[in-house]
Amino acid sequence: MSVPSVSGDEDAVGFWLRDYLESLGWTVDLQKVSENQNNVIAYLNETPRVWFSTHMDTVPPFIEPSEDDEKIYGRGSCDAKGIIAAQITAAQRLRTSGVEDIGLLYTVEEERSSTGARAANNHPLAAKCEYLINGEPTDNDLAIGSKGTFRLNIKTIGKAAHSAYPEQGDSAIERLLDILEDVRHTKFPNDDFFGETTANIGTINGGLALNVIPPMAEAGIAVRLTTPRKPIEDALSSLLRGRGEIEVLSCSEPVRMLAVDGFKQKVVRFTTDIPYLTKWGQPLLLGPGSILVAHTKDEFVLKSELEEAVGLYADLAKKLLATELTVNTEK
């Protein structure tokens, strides 16, 4: 946690993690993702069937780690460096009990565009992986579903004019405000399993000056998907009625993950690297810490939860290796 690793600057943390894992006897590949970004891929035998994974990057700004008896504070404590520590400790515990059929995959840039996960999907060891236990803060519950994210801009075009002569122009901002009012009152389709589809109007830009009728405006929207993207995009297109245009920025569809008996289960609302790690076997998702403090200045993780996570990761890996599974039944 004391090595800063804001997305785009994960060089140092990757080298640190490589050195640490090598000192424990792991074989480590650094997979180059960009000039100063490497995924860390570690294993004990040539073909692990079960992998632990999460991301090494954090959101800005860097916050120095600190601790008291109960908690560890600072950037990455819960999202996701505490998770890396819990997974490595679980893997070491499994080794001690003779289980070596495990790998570790730590990616870059999850917090921005999952370029690390996209690169990892082409790694040759992916094909041998049967189960990927991904870590994100789920309060140590097993997430059996995660919502998707559809990110888009709505752009409007108007006509500039002197603001004293509004009849000569056409305000792109007023047009955009009308559209956004409709977005706020649209009931998007929901899903019984994944829950409610929600839309956040997160950014708004436009106009040139107070004395000019604005010729252009745009708003950025993130929709938390519980259905495929298509019905949501159709709903947005029909409410636009030609008043503006949609620019798609990115989309990850909702994902169902493996349910395993004996673990508390739930659906989470956030997105992970999992949609981009399609070649890495069946995904599972579990991790210590609360998503509600991730990305905040007060980020922390309970030490007791970290310790509990070590046991849960080790148990989960053992169960998967023994393939005592309850496969998620499609609804």
Ligand SMILES: [Zn+2]
């Ligand atoms: Zn995370």
